Amino acid sequence: MENYVPREILILITSTQPGEAHSSEQTLKLVEAQVHAACLGVAQAVKDMQTETGVKDAFTQHWIDDLIECARKLWQAEPQRPAVDIQAELFDWVIANEDMIYNPFLKLKGTCTSKFYSCDCDYDDCFQDLMLQLTRLLRYFTPYSLAS
Numbered sequence: 001m002e003n004y005v006p007r008e009i010l011i012l013i014t015s016t017q018p019g020e021a022h023s024s025e026q027t028l029k030l031v032e033a034q035v036h037a038a039c040l041g042v043a044q045a046v047k048d049m050q051t052e053t054g055v056k057d058a059f060t061q062h063w064i065d066d067l068i069e070c071a072r073k074l075w076q077a078e079p080q081r082p083a084v085d086i087q088a089e090l091f092d093w094v095i096a097n098e099d100m101i102y103n104p105f106l107k108l109k110g111t112c113t114s115k116f117y118s119c120d121c122d123y124d125d126c127f128q129d130l131m132l133q134l135t136r137l138l139r140y141f142t143p144y145s146l147a148s
Contacts, residue, residue, distance in 0.1 A: 027055055
């Protein structure tokens with residue numbers, strides 16, 4: 001089976017490095033590429049993409065595993081069928097069900113604001129910044145709660 005990934009996704013994969021902050025749009029594109037590769041039934045291709053880009057979405061991973069298994073079953077049932085046809089069939093299903101497959105937080109746009117915190121939701125490190133702020137608040141309030 002040949003690993004077919006669209007050219008624009010290959011460009012995105014090669015232009016990102018693990019450890020770099022990705023926008024939510026870039027992360028979603030990389031996860032979509034992983035799902036597209038999973039439709040071929042080749043787990044190693046997906047693992048290589050995840051390792052190469054540093055992006056692995058736990059929300060979508062369940063579906064990636066299911067798509068790999070489904071593609072393998074279709075391949076075993078019809079070994080003469082071209083792999084690209086199986087991939088296209090499964091990816092059509094993915095497109096029809098994308099709201100339940102992809103992480104909804106990757107589709108958020110704009111900024112997350114509250115009384116104590118503000119961040120740009122388009123970047124991976126937003127959660128880390130929020131955790132840092134919460135840790136600081138916890139350290140501030142802990143001595144007062146222990147004293148009473």
